[in-house]
Amino acid sequence: MPLSDLDKERLARLEKSERTFPAGQEIYQGGDENRNLYVVKHGWAFSYTDLPDGRRQIVKIHHPGDIIGFPDVALKHATTTLRTVENVCLCPFPKSSLDEILRKSPRLSALLISIALRDHVVLIDVLRAMGRMSAQERISYMLLDLLARLRITNRRMTDTFRLPMTQSQIADYLGLTNVYISKTFLRLEREGFIQRDQDQVRILKESEMIELTDFHDRYAEMDTSWFPQD
Template sequence: MSIDYESCLISRLSRFVALTEAECAFVASMEKDERACRKGHPVVNIGDVSEGVTVLKSGWAVVKSGSAKGPSQILRIYLPGEVMGIAELGSSHANHQIVMLTDGTVCPFPRKGLAPLFNDYPRLAALLMSLSSLDQIALRHHANSLASMDAANKLKYWLLQLRSRLEVANVGLGNRFRVPFSQVEIGQAVGMTSIYVNKLLRKFVDEGDLEIERPYFRLLKREVWEHDCEFVNAFRDMDTSWFPDTVGEGKIGAADLSK
C-alpha cells in the first residue's frame, strides 16, 4: 500500500516507535476526511456534541476559555500532527472552544471509528494514550510556571516548551522555530498584556538571548534559559516498555520518513 510520508501525525508517532504498515494505514484512515479551515475559524464551539477526535493535519489551533467575565485565555496550543479531542472523549459536549490560529487542514474522525484502534492496534492505542499523557504533564509544567515564576521566566518557559513540542511534531528542529502568534495572543497564553510581552521580547533581543525574524524566533541561549527556568521536557523520555507487542513487517521509522 502507499503510505503518506508527508503525514505529520505519522511523523510524530514514528519518533517513538517504528510503525507497521497496518498501523500507518489506520492513521491514514484517521486523516481521510480532510477539511480546510481558515485562520480564526472555530473547529469546536462550547456546547457542541462531542462526536470524536480531530487530527490537525496542517496549521495551528488553540483552545480558548469561554468566560464572559474577562478576556479570553489560550489554554492550549495544537500543532500539526496532533490529535484534538482525546482528553474530551469522556464528555458528551465540548467544554472549550478550539479555534484555528492559522490556515490549516483538519480531519474529523468519529468515536465509533476508534474501536478498531483498541481491538486491532493496541500498541498504537498505547502510543496515542502515552502522548496524551505527556501532553497533560507538559500542561501541568506550564501551569506551574504561570503560578510560580516571574514574568520573564514565564515567557521563557513558554517558548522553551513550544520549541520542544515542535521538535516532537517534526515541524521545528533546533533553536529556530515558527511562532505564528501576535503579541496579544502570546499574552493570552502566558497571562500578560501585549504591552508587557513586547517589553520582554525587546529585552530578550537587546540582551542577546533571542533573535526575532517574524514569524520565526531563534533561542540564542537555550541551555541557559533551560537551567534558569528549571525546564522539564516532558517528551524526552517516553516509557514504551509496557506497550503491547505487534506483529507485522514493513515498519516505518524516522529514516523512512526522510525519503
C-alpha cells in the same frame, strides 16, 4: 515506534478525510456536542476557554501532527473552543474510531493513550509556569516548549522557528496581558536571550533559558517499553 501494517493502516484511516480552514476561524465551540477528533495536517491552531466577562485562557497550542480533542472524549460536551491561528488543514475523525482501536489493537491503544498522557504532563509543566514563574520565565518556558515540540516533526530545526501567534494570543496563553508580553519580549531581546525578525524567533541562550525555567523536554522522555505487543 514499530507498528504492524494493520496498525499503520488504522492510523492512516484516521486521516482519510481532510478539511482546510482560513486563519482566525472557530471550528467548534465549548459546549458543542462532542463528535469528532482532529489530526492536524498543517498550520497552527489553539484551544481556549473564556470567562463570562471575556477573560480568555488559551489552554493548548496545536501543531501539525497533534491530535485535537482527546481530553474531551471523556465528556459529553467540548470544554474548549478550537480556533485557527493561520490557514490550517485538519483531518476530522469520529470518537467511535477510538472504540475500534481499543477493541482491536492494544498496542495502538497504548500509543494513543501515551500521547494523551504526555500532553497531560506538558500541561502540568504549563501549570507550574503559570503558578510560580515571572513573565520573563513564562515566555522563556513557552519558547523552549515550542522548540522542543517543533523539533519532533522537523528534525533539522536548530534554534530558529516561526511564531505565528499575536502577542495578545501569547498573553492569553501565559496568563498575562499583550502589553506586558511586548515589554517582556523587548527585555528578552535587550538581554540577549532571543532575536526576533517578523514572526521568526531565534533562541540565542537556550541553555541559560533551560536553567532559568528548569525546563524538561517531555517529548524526548517518553517510555514505550511497557506497551503490549500486538
